[in-house]
Amino acid sequence: xxxxxxxxxxxxxxxxxxxxxxxxxxxxxxxxxxxxxxxxxxxxxxxxxxxxxxxxxxxxxxxxxxxxxxxxxxxxxxxxxxxxxxxxxxxxxxxxxxxxxxxxxxxxxxxxxxxxxxxxxxxxxxxxxxxxxxxxxxxxxxxxxxxxxxxxxxxxxxxxxxxxxxxxxxxxxxxxxxxxxxxxxxxxxxxxxxxxxxxxxxxxxxxxxxxxxxxxxxxxxxxxxxxxxxxxxxxxxxxxxxxxxxxxxxxxxxxxxxxxxxxxxxxxxxxxxxxx
Amino acid sequence: xxxxxxxxxxxxxxxxxxxxxxxxxxxxxxxxxxxxxxxxxxxxxxxxxxxxxxxxxxxxxxxxxxxxxxxxxxxxxxxxxxxxxxxxxxxxxxxxxxxxxxxxxxxxxxxxxxxxxxxxxxxxxxxxxxxxxxxxxxxxxxxxxxxxxxxxxxxxxxxxxxxxxxxxxxxxxxxxxxxxxxxxxxxxxxxxxxxxxxxxxxxxxxxxxxxxxxxxxxxxxxxxxxxxxxxxxxxxxxxxxxxxxxxxxxxxxxxxxxxxxxxxxxxxxxxxxxxx
Numbered sequence: 001x002x003x004x005x006x007x008x009x010x011x012x013x014x015x016x017x018x019x020x021x022x023x024x025x026x027x028x029x030x031x032x033x034x035x036x037x038x039x040x041x042x043x044x045x046x047x048x049x050x051x052x053x054x055x056x057x058x059x060x061x062x063x064x065x066x067x068x069x070x071x072x073x074x075x076x077x078x079x080x081x082x083x084x085x086x087x088x089x090x091x092x093x094x095x096x097x098x099x100x101x102x103x104x105x106x107x108x109x110x111x112x113x114x115x116x117x118x119x120x121x122x123x124x125x126x127x128x129x130x131x132x133x134x135x136x137x138x139x140x141x142x143x144x145x146x147x148x149x150x151x152x153x154x155x156x157x158x159x160x161x162x163x164x165x166x167x168x169x170x171x172x173x174x175x176x177x178x179x180x181x182x183x184x185x186x187x188x189x190x191x192x193x194x195x196x197x198x199x200x201x202x203x204x205x206x207x208x209x210x211x212x213x214x215x216x217x218x219x220x221x222x223x224x225x226x227x228x229x230x231x232x233x234x235x236x237x238x239x240x241x242x243x244x245x246x247x248x249x250x251x252x253x254x255x256x257x258x259x260x261x262x263x264x265x266x267x268x269x270x271x272x273x274x275x276x
Numbered sequence: 277x278x279x280x281x282x283x284x285x286x287x288x289x290x291x292x293x294x295x296x297x298x299x300x301x302x303x304x305x306x307x308x309x310x311x312x313x314x315x316x317x318x319x320x321x322x323x324x325x326x327x328x329x330x331x332x333x334x335x336x337x338x339x340x341x342x343x344x345x346x347x348x349x350x351x352x353x354x355x356x357x358x359x360x361x362x363x364x365x366x367x368x369x370x371x372x373x374x375x376x377x378x379x380x381x382x383x384x385x386x387x388x389x390x391x392x393x394x395x396x397x398x399x400x401x402x403x404x405x406x407x408x409x410x411x412x413x414x415x416x417x418x419x420x421x422x423x424x425x426x427x428x429x430x431x432x433x434x435x436x437x438x439x440x441x442x443x444x445x446x447x448x449x450x451x452x453x454x455x456x457x458x459x460x461x462x463x464x465x466x467x468x469x470x471x472x473x474x475x476x477x478x479x480x481x482x483x484x485x486x487x488x489x490x491x492x493x494x495x496x497x498x499x500x501x502x503x504x505x506x507x508x509x510x511x512x513x514x515x516x517x518x519x520x521x522x523x524x525x526x527x528x529x530x531x532x533x534x535x536x537x538x539x540x541x542x543x544x545x546x547x548x549x550x551x552x
Contacts, residue, residue, distance in 0.1 A: 003299040005292075005317045016281075017337065023279040038316060041281045041337060048334025055331035058324025061293065061317060 003038055008061045010039040010258070013053070013075075014068035017043040021247075021274075022066055028273025029251065033263030037063055046070060053078045057097055064258045065095040065103075072107070072136060079105030085147050088169050089139040094257050106257055109137055110144030112250030113191070113218060113241070119249065122216050122239050125149040130180065130187035132156045132205045134166040137220050137246075138193030142166060145189075146173035154180035154187060183207050189216045197221040197229050204229055213237035220246060279314055284337045286315040286534070289329070289351075290344035293319040297523075297550075298342055304549025305527065309539030313339055322346060329354045333373055340534045341371040341379075348383070348412060355381030361423050364445050365415040370533050382533055385413055386420030388526030389467070389494060389517070395525065398492050398515050401425040406456065406463035408432045408481045410442040413496050413522075414469030418442060421465075422449035430456035430463060459483050465492045473497040473505050480505055489513035496522060 012022045018041075026039030044052050049071050056062065067075040072091040076082060079095055080102035086092045092105035117124050127150050131142050134157040142153055153170060155177070157163035163179040170177040182205065192205040198221055206229070211217065217233035222243035226234075233240035248267040255265040263269075288298045294317075302315030320328050325347050332338065343351040348367040352358060355371055356378035362368045368381035393400050403426045407418050410433040418429055429446060431453070433439035439455040446453040458481065468481040474497055482505070487493065493509035498519035502510075509516035524543040531541040539545075 003303055003314065003316060005294045005296040005299065007299060007317055009316060009318070015336075018281045020281040023281065023283065027279055038279065038314065040279060040285060040314060040316060041283055042285070043336040044334050045336065048331070051331040052334050055324070055327040058320050058328050060291075060319035060321065 004036070006036055006061075008037040008063050009059065010037055010063040010066065011042040011056070012039060012066040012068060013042045013044050013049070013071055015043060015045050015070060017041040017068070020068060022068075025251070025270055025274060029263075029265055029269055032269055032273055033261065033265070035261055035263065037260075039066070044071075046074060049074055050078060053095065053103070057101060057103065062097055063260070064097060066254070067093050067095060069136070076105055076107075079103040081105070083107070085110065085140075085143040088143045088146065088173060089166075090169070091136060091139065093140075094254060096258060107140050107143060108250050108253045108257065109140035109246065110142070111253040112246040112248065113141045114144045114148045115249040115253060116241050116245035117216065117218070120239065120241065122241075124189060124216075126151050127189040127216065128152040128154070128187045129189040129191060130154045130156065130184060130206075131191045131193055132182050133193030133220075134159070134162045135193065138191070139166050139169070141191055141193055141218075141220075142170055143173075146170050146175055146177075150175065150189065152176035154178060154184055156180050156182040156184070185210065188214060189218070191218045191220075192229055193220050195221065197227040198223075200228075204232070208232060208236070211236035211238050217241070219243050222247070280312070282312055282337075284313040284339050285335065286313055286339040286342065287318040287332070288315060288342040288344060289318045289320050289325070289347055291319060291321050291346060293317040293344070296344060298344075301527070301546060301550060305539075305541055305545055308545055308549055309537065309541070311537055311539065313536075315342070320347075322350060325350055326354060329371065329379070333377060333379065338373055339536070340373060342530070343369050343371065345412070352381055352383075355379040357381070359383070361386065361416075361419040364419045364422065364449060365442075366445070367412060367415065369416075370530055372534060383416050383419065384526050384529045384533065385416035385522065386418070387529040388522040388524065389417045390420045390424045391525040391529060392517050392521035393492065393494070396515065396517065398517075400465060400492075402427050403465040403492065404428040404430070404463045405465040405467060406430045406432065406460060406482075407467045407469055408458050409469030409496075410435070410438045411469065414467070415442050415445070417467055417469055417494075417496075418446055419449075422446050422451055422453075426451060426465065428452035430454060430460055432456050432458040432460070461486065464490060465494070467494045467496075468505055469496050471497065473503040474499075476504075478504075480508070484508060484512070487512035487514050493517070495519050498523070
C-alpha cells in the first residue's frame, strides 16, 4: 500500500533506531489489514525527547507513538495518564493522543509475555513467579504479571538495589513481592529477563533442578532457534515460552491500545509479513 | 522498498494534508533511485507549526521538511538562513537541517517554472515578465524569475495592494518592477499565476492580442489536459508551458537542496512512478 496524503502515522522513537523491527512488522500488518498507515523510525536523542513528544501532539494524523530504548522511562513523564501497569514501573512503550490534547501511556512489553501464556493455555493466575533481571523488560513483565493475578513475585538481580527498587514499585499491586536469590525455590513460573543465553557459553539463569514438570519457564532472549533454557525446560517437561512471543503477542495489544481497525495482528499475521 | 530502522524521513507539513501528492511522488522516486527514505504526510494546524518544526530539528534521521499551504510564510520565520529567492518573498516550501542545529529554508515553487523554461530551450534571461496573480505561487515565480536574469517584472492582481506589496519585495533584486494592468503591453513572458482556467467558463487571464509568436506563456493551472490558455497560446505560435511543469521540474531542485543521492528526479522519472 503506497503512502498518500491520507496515511496515518505511527512513529517509533529510539536512540539509536537503526535496529528496530517495528517499521517492517507494522507496515506489513497495515498492508495485510488494508490500513492506510505507516510505522516510521524516528531517531531522537534523550535531550530532544520531551520537546519532540510534546510537539508531536500537534500532528493530527498520528495514530500514536511507540517508544523504545532508552526513552521508555522519560516518555512516561510526558503522559497525562498512565495505565496501572505503566504507572507501577514508571515507563511506557506506547503513547496515545487524546482528544483533550494530552497523551495516555501504557507499558505493553510484559503484556506479550502474559498473552502468550494465555494463548498457550498456561494462564498465570495463582502462580508464584520468579523474575531474574530487574531491568526494563523484567520490570514490564513483573508489572503485567502483577496485574494478571499471580500470587507472588520474587525479584532477583545481580544488583540487589535494583531488585529492591522493582519490588517496592510492585507493592501497590497488593500481592506478595520481595527480593530473592536466583536459586530460590518455591516458584512455578520462572522468567529469564536477563541477556543470559544470547551467547552459547552463557551459564543458565536458573538451577536446572528447578525445571520440573508443571513449572512454566519464560525467556526474553530472542533468536532464530530456541534458547538453551527453553530447550532444557521443554526436555524437563516444563511449558517453555520463547522470547519472540513477547514481541509477537504484544502487537494485538498495541492495536487495541491505539484503536486500530480490527484485523489480524497476531503471530500468524506477523509470520506472514516477515516471512518468518 | 520497505521501510526499516534505517529509513530517512521527508515529512510534508500542511493543513489539510489529505490532498498532497508528495508522498506518492517522492516514495516512487525513492524506490526508482534505491534511496531508503520515506515522504510522509504530517497534518499540523498553524498554532502548532512553530513548536513542531522546532522540535523536529531533534530528529536525527531527517532529510528535511517540505512545507505546503498554509504554512509557507510562517515556516520561513523558523529558518536561521533563507536563500535569496525565499528571503525576497518571506516564504519557504523546503527546510533543511544544518549541522549547527538550525534550519535553512528555500522557496522552490518558482524554480520549477524557470527550470521548465530552460529545459525547453526558452531561457528567461532578458525577458520582460508580466505576472498575473500576486499570491503565493505568483510571488514564488516572480522571485525565481528575478533571480534568473529577467529584465523586468510587472505584477498584476485584482487586489492592487497585494500587487504593490509583491513589487516592493522584488525591489532589492535590482531589476525593473512595478504594478501593471493585466492588459498591459510590452511584455514577452506572460505568466498566469491565478486559478483562471480551472473552470471551462473562466475568462482568459490575458488579452489574446498579446499572444504573438516569440512570446512565452506560462500557466500554473494544472489538469489532465492542456489549459485553454496553453492551447490558445500554442495556436498563436507562442511557446507555452503547462502548470504541471512547475511541480515536476521542482523535484530535482528539491533533491539538490536536500542533498539526496544523485539519481533520476526529473519529469520522466515522475511520469514513470505516477503512471502518468
